[in-house]
Each structure stands twice: as structure tokens, then as C-alpha cells.
Amino acid sequence: MLTDLPMWHPPSGRGPGLVLIQEIFGLDDYLRSVAAELAGSGYVVAIPELFRRTAPGWSSTHDEVGVAASMEVAASFDPALGLSDVLETVAHLRSLPAVTGGVGVLGFCLGGSLAFAAAAEGDPDVAVSFYGSTVAEQIDGLSRVTCPIQFHFGGRDPYIPRSDVAVVEAVVASHPGAEIHVQEEAGHAFHNHVAPMFHHPEAAARAWDLTTTFLRRNLPT
Numbered sequence: 362m363l364t365d366l367p368m369w370h371p372p373s374g375r376g377p378g379l380v381l382i383q384e385i386f387g388l389d390d391y392l393r394s395v396a397a398e399l400a401g402s403g404y405v406v407a408i409p410e411l412f413r414r415t416a417p418g419w420s421s422t423h424d425e426v427g428v429a430a431s432m433e434v435a436a437s438f439d440p441a442l443g444l445s446d447v448l449e450t451v452a453h454l455r456s457l458p459a460v461t462g463g464v465g466v467l468g469f470c471l472g473g474s475l476a477f478a479a480a481a482e483g484d485p486d487v488a489v490s491f492y493g494s495t496v497a498e499q500i501d502g503l504s505r506v507t508c509p510i511q512f513h514f515g516g517r518d519p520y521i522p523r524s525d526v527a528v529v530e531a532v533v534a535s536h537p538g539a540e541i542h543v544q545e546e547a548g549h550a551f552h553n554h555v556a557p558m559f560h561h562p563e564a565a566a567r568a569w570d571l572t573t574t575f576l577r578r579n580l581p582t
Contacts, residue, residue: 382472403582
């Protein structure tokens with residue numbers, strides 16, 4: 362059971378809901394800044410703590426040491442339980458008086474995989490998936506997605522081969538309501554502005570503009 366969910370509210374105190382799903386780095390300054398920006402745009406944002414069962418309170422640095430430590434923590438993560446946490450958070454947001462309109466999911470890295478899984482197995486009103494490493498191998502699940510969904514990838518991602526991204530592109534092309542954007546010059550986690558080894562400012566800006574436009578269209582505040 363999820364308790365004490367970190368939450369951010371818009372200036373009006375009310376708005377559509379968004380479940381923001383973490384990277385392997387945990388609830389860090391980067392994720393908090395994304396949550397604050399989304400709340401400033403009119404959304405009620407909640408972040409489930411995915412590693413609460415095995416590494417509660419986990420947050421790491423954004424360098425090679427932090428990546429290695431986070432990968433070790435992620436190795437004991439159960440994706441099925443994580444998906445359950447995400448879907449429970451969607452339901453929780455829907456139950457709140459402050460949440461008006463629909464509830465969407467948006468995730469990065471590990472969270473990108475779970476955002477897609479939540480759209481395939483649950484019922485969010487919109488989904489945005491940034492560079493989810495398991496998306497390609499599970500892309501057949503797109504046939505079960507009924508909400509608008511947007512995928513983002515980097516063309517030079519060392520963790521997700523460009524050939525895998527091409528698989529996703531091919532399936533998305535025949536699915537109404539789905540779109541995919543590839544920043545060809547960017548690698549993994551290119552939106553993470555507190556991770557110098559990953560961040561690609563130009564690609565991040567383009568992808569985020571696409572994201573906010575997509576959210577405004579499909580989950581208007």
C-alpha cells in the first residue's frame with residue numbers, strides 16, 4: 362500500500378493528475394524539478410517510490426559511481442510490483458477532490474518502461490514514455506493501449522540500440538493515437554539536466570516542447 366506520496370499541486374490547487382515515474386536514480390533533484398514544472402503548468406503530480414521495498418528513500422548521484430550503485434539497486438526491483446504501484450497511484454489521484462479531468466502517466470528510463478506498461482495494462486488517460494529500455498521487447502502491448510501515447514528516444518542511446526527504436530517506430534506507425542520522436546544526436550537520459558554525462562540540452566528542449574504540447578492537447582488543464 363502506498364502511503365505519504367510526494368505530491369505537487371498547481372497554483373490553483375486543482376487540475377488533472379499526472380503520475381511521474383522515476384529513473385533508477387530515485388526521487389532526486391531532477392525528478393523534483395520536473396514535478397514542480399508540471400505542477401506549475403496546472404497538474405497535480407504524484408511520484409510513487411518504486412524502490413520502497415528494497416531501498417527506501419533511494420537517491421543517488423548522477424555520475425558513473427551513482428549509475429553503478431543505481432543499477433545494483435534496480436537489479437532487485439520487481440517490475441510487476443512497480444507497475445502495481447504506478448496503477449495504484451493513478452487510482453489514488455482519481456480519488457482526490459483536487460484532481461479534475463483525467464490522470465496521465467509520464468516516466469523516464471525505468472519510468473519510461475513502466476509508463477508504457479501502465480498504458481498497456483491499465484487505464485491512464487494519456488501516457489508519455491521517455492527512453493524505456495524494455496519498450497521494444499514489449500511493443501506488442503501497444504495493441505492494448507487505448508489512450509494517446511507518446512514515445513521519446515535518443516538515436517545514440519548506448520543502452521537502447523537504434524535497431525530497437527526502429528522496431529518501436531514501425532509498430533507506432535500503424536497505431537492511431539501513438540507517436541514517437543527520436544532525437545538522433547542524443548543518448549540515454551538526455552532530458553536529465555543534473556546528469557552532465559547524459560544531458561543533451563538541445564534534444565531535451567525539443568523533446569520537452571513536444572511533451573508539453575502533447576499533454577496540453579490530450580490532458581488539458
